[in-house]
Amino acid sequence: MQITEYYKAATVEDAYQRLNLDSSNAILGGALWLKQTSKPIQTAIDLSALKLNVIKQESAYFEIGSMVTLSQLYDADSLHQMTDNLLKESLASIMGVAFRNMATVGGSVIGRFAFSDLITPLLVLQAELVFYHQGQMRLTAFLDQKKPPKDILISVRIPTIKGRAFFKKVSNTVLDFSILNLAIFKHESVLIGVGARPGIGTLAQAMMDYLNHADKIDETVINEAVEIGLQTIQLSHNQRAQKAYRKQVLKTYLKRGLIEVMNCEH
């Protein structure tokens, strides 16, 4: 890891201009995984003076500044009340307090880390990203891009939709990266996200379509939905777990999570 120059931006425009001066310039989020990168950085741009570390509640959405730390987000009680503690549970599983005091929401999203325990719940909460230059973009669209935009993430917006939620992180040890994570959020429809497959988090679209068009939800329908999920959600292997193991874990927790949020009798 090598940084040639450190630059504390005075305004968002200043940060944006500096970012686009050189292809090897980069924005600093929490910089927790910076040491693991090998690509040299010409100018590391710090956004900490831009007051992007604020969570605001508007009528239609919560606006989470990109420099909000995971600890700040963990303490956002009104957001957790609305989301049935979905984000709180996912954040609680991310390393320890000292780590979360440094890691930022923006860095966690822009990093597009395949092991992310934050992206999966954000997907099912239908989060939108607000960029300085490109404007508003759905998180799903951002994740679908091959290369992230050379832009400044200002905030993450979460619609104020109340629902029931389920989150599960499966890992070999408490502090290890996930073998798999699963987030389910049910309001008028149900959204299901699967991450650390080991690929980046994704919505289980075919499974969601099946459930959201079902006349009634019972155990038979849930079993069928789980089968659709297992056939359509792309899983693979890495040093933490084999594909077959992930599939078994996913099967168990998909069923358990759906029964919980759908309020079904087992």
Added chain:
Amino acid sequence: MNIRLRINGKWITFTVKPDEFLLDTLRNNQIISVKKGCDGSTCGSCTILLNNQPVLACSLLSVRADESTILTVEGHAEEVEKIAVAFGKEGADQCGFCNPGMALMIIALKQSHKNPTDDEIKHYMVGNLCRCSGYQAQFKAIKRYLEERL
């Protein structure tokens, strides 16, 4: 680049590189109670209190800490002594490498939680690894220290 840090009550100016981490800045200047363990944001041995919040010195660029207040165990000698006594009474101390980071987390826990439950203690301390003791004795020692401090 020059930065200024208030370490354990004393303002000190350092000359640092843009890619230098605070752990190295501190240790290179003889503040060696801050331990280098995993050096990758995982073990908690390098925990310090930055503006009263526990952070990992191994992953904080020194330039980002400019004009901040830093506390290490040397700056909390009286409390750390009491934590050490509690650790001793519960047999929670073996090699001692993780103790400075753990002591600072315990101090931060006490500041942020008036009367923490067992689960809150475990949740708060989960980022501080110990490869000797197995945690049970340390957990008892933390409870003993907190109860005696109430």
